[in-house]
Amino acid sequence: MRKLHLWAMIPALCLAACTETKTSTEIKVTGELGDPKPTFLRAFYTGDLLLESQVAEDSTVTFVIDTTDVYVSVDRTADQKRTSVCSVIADGTPVEVTIKDGKGQITKGSEQNMKLAEARSMFQTLEEKDGALRKEFGELHKKHNGNVPEEMVNSLMERWNALEEEMLAAKKQAVLGNADNLVPVFFLCRYASDLGVEFVDSFLTDYKYKDSKQLASVYRMLEGERNKLPGAEVVDFAGKDLEDKEVHLTDYVGKGKYVLVDFWASWCGPCRAEIPNIKACYEKYQAKGFEVVGISFDAKKEDWAKCVEEMGIAWPQISDLKGWECGASDLYNVKAIPATILYGPDGKVIKSGIRGEELGKTLAEIFGE
Numbered sequence: 001m002r003k004l005h006l007w008a009m010i011p012a013l014c015l016a017a018c019t020e021t022k023t024s025t026e027i028k029v030t031g032e033l034g035d036p037k038p039t040f041l042r043a044f045y046t047g048d049l050l051l052e053s054q055v056a057e058d059s060t061v062t063f064v065i066d067t068t069d070v071y072v073s074v075d076r077t078a079d080q081k082r083t084s085v086c087s088v089i090a091d092g093t094p095v096e097v098t099i100k101d102g103k104g105q106i107t108k109g110s111e112q113n114m115k116l117a118e119a120r121s122m123f124q125t126l127e128e129k130d131g132a133l134r135k136e137f138g139e140l141h142k143k144h145n146g147n148v149p150e151e152m153v154n155s156l157m158e159r160w161n162a163l164e165e166e167m168l169a170a171k172k173q174a175v176l177g178n179a180d181n182l183v184p185v186f187f188l189c190r191y192a193s194d195l196g197v198e199f200v201d202s203f204l205t206d207y208k209y210k211d212s213k214q215l216a217s218v219y220r221m222l223e224g225e226r227n228k229l230p231g232a233e234v235v236d237f238a239g240k241d242l243e244d245k246e247v248h249l250t251d252y253v254g255k256g257k258y259v260l261v262d263f264w265a266s267w268c269g270p271c272r273a274e275i276p277n278i279k280a281c282y283e284k285y286q287a288k289g290f291e292v293v294g295i296s297f298d299a300k301k302e303d304w305a306k307c308v309e310e311m312g313i314a315w316p317q318i319s320d321l322k323g324w325e326c327g328a329s330d331l332y333n334v335k336a337i338p339a340t341i342l343y344g345p346d347g348k349v350i351k352s353g354i355r356g357e358e359l360g361k362t363l364a365e366i367f368g369e
Helices: 111-143 150-176 183-195 197-205 213-226 269-288 301-310 327-331 357-366
Strands: 025-031 040-045 048-054 061-065 070-078 081-090 095-100 103-108 238-240 246-248 258-264 290-296 339-343 349-352
Touching (some): 081 111, 111 150, 111 269, 150 269, 183 197, 258 357, 269 357
Parallel strands (some): 025 095, 081 103
Antiparallel strands (some): 040 048
């Protein structure tokens, strides 16, 4: 059996305190911590190591957090892969977390912690459905050597879109239903992009904890989201094409054509599934003033180039080969792919997140068909 190192990392981020008085919170973690058992767990506070706790023989770990209103995330790392186990709010009330099969559940705590546990449990179910769909597509992609029949792709995309709508509704309810506590901080930090600028801005206006240090990342994210709103002017991104020539997004956007910017990667199944649709639109409307620019989130040029050749991608490509650290990720807050932005001839956003049938219908309206 391989030796795995498990860590519980707590990227605790300071939230606005309700009172000047500091209150300690005892967080007790028990259960099946993994095989082999981790030797210790770590707690982090605003990015710095706060404390370290040894794992007892009975697989019990107890943290005492001396700062009130600290957001705690217990993570498990194995083979350099870190996954979330449980999330807790340190608010002065003792919290008990039980881990089973690598997943933690709050079994005792304050009212807001129990609400957080309820919301997380619901999302765990939805995330498992999402994972199952991704696995299904991967298996189909392998079975059909990358050429999944269109009817199968369409069926999967319909199920995916329905699941995305269900998840979005659940995220909004988790935020709006907990406006008087710290639960929204968890969901805003993770899902603000999905919730949208208008929703997040509106909620934060009167939110009790809107000045929380943790929400600083959300405000930065909002700036990237605003760059995708209709009417926003293009923000330039520079990288290289497949010939190693430096190119800029503004070499194409704002030059008199309608331009679809496609954020994608060779390893992304849903991205590859969308390419035939983009290709059909490109072939139909290119001569009429439509262009596509692919911004790849690949880290290896050979993978990027191979996919472009295999799938017959004929439109311009740009990448800085930094994977998820791609500069365009921050500029446009792209945290999931595929993602798209459609620009008008003047270099201003027409619509973002457009793909599938919606892309074809939008272009037909633009070009009068």
